[in-house]
Amino acid sequence: MVWIFLTWLEHPGSDFQEHCTPLYREFVRVIPMQVKIDRKECTSCGSCWDTCPGLFEENKNDSFSQIIEHYRIHGSIAEGIPAPEFEDCAAEASDSCPVQIIEITE
Numbered sequence: 001m002v003w004i005f006l007t008w009l010e011h012p013g014s015d016f017q018e019h020c021t022p023l024y025r026e027f028v029r030v031i032p033m034q035v036k037i038d039r040k041e042c043t044s045c046g047s048c049w050d051t052c053p054g055l056f057e058e059n060k061n062d063s064f065s066q067i068i069e070h071y072r073i074h075g076s077i078a079e080g081i082p083a084p085e086f087e088d089c090a091a092e093a094s095d096s097c098p099v100q101i102i103e104i105t106e
């Protein structure tokens with residue numbers, strides 16, 4: 001798949017690109033989105049848990065944002081893999097975070 005992608009990049013606009021784009025899209029689709037919060041910089045504004053309450057919540061001890069338990073990676077309150085239905089709002093929360101500390105990796 002990596003070879004196909006690299007070849008596709010080298011031949012923009014070619015028939016090869018046209019034929020491989022659906023394969024590439026399928027390849028990308030199976031890589032889950034990951035979300036990471038740099039919690040030490042959080043201002044507790046609440047924007048992320050208002051925008052995407054299925055994925056983010058306020059930590060009751062320090063009032064900073066955290067990932068809802070069900071979606072955490074290895075139990076980390078700062079990292080998670082959202083369900084597909086929360087990917088759009090996760091991206092929206094990242095965009096609207098006033099201190100830009102929600103990192104999205106796809």
Ligand code: SF4
Nearest residue numbers: 042043045046048097
């Ligand atoms: S939007 Fe950003 S600053 Fe506001 S609570 Fe969420 S992570 Fe913290």
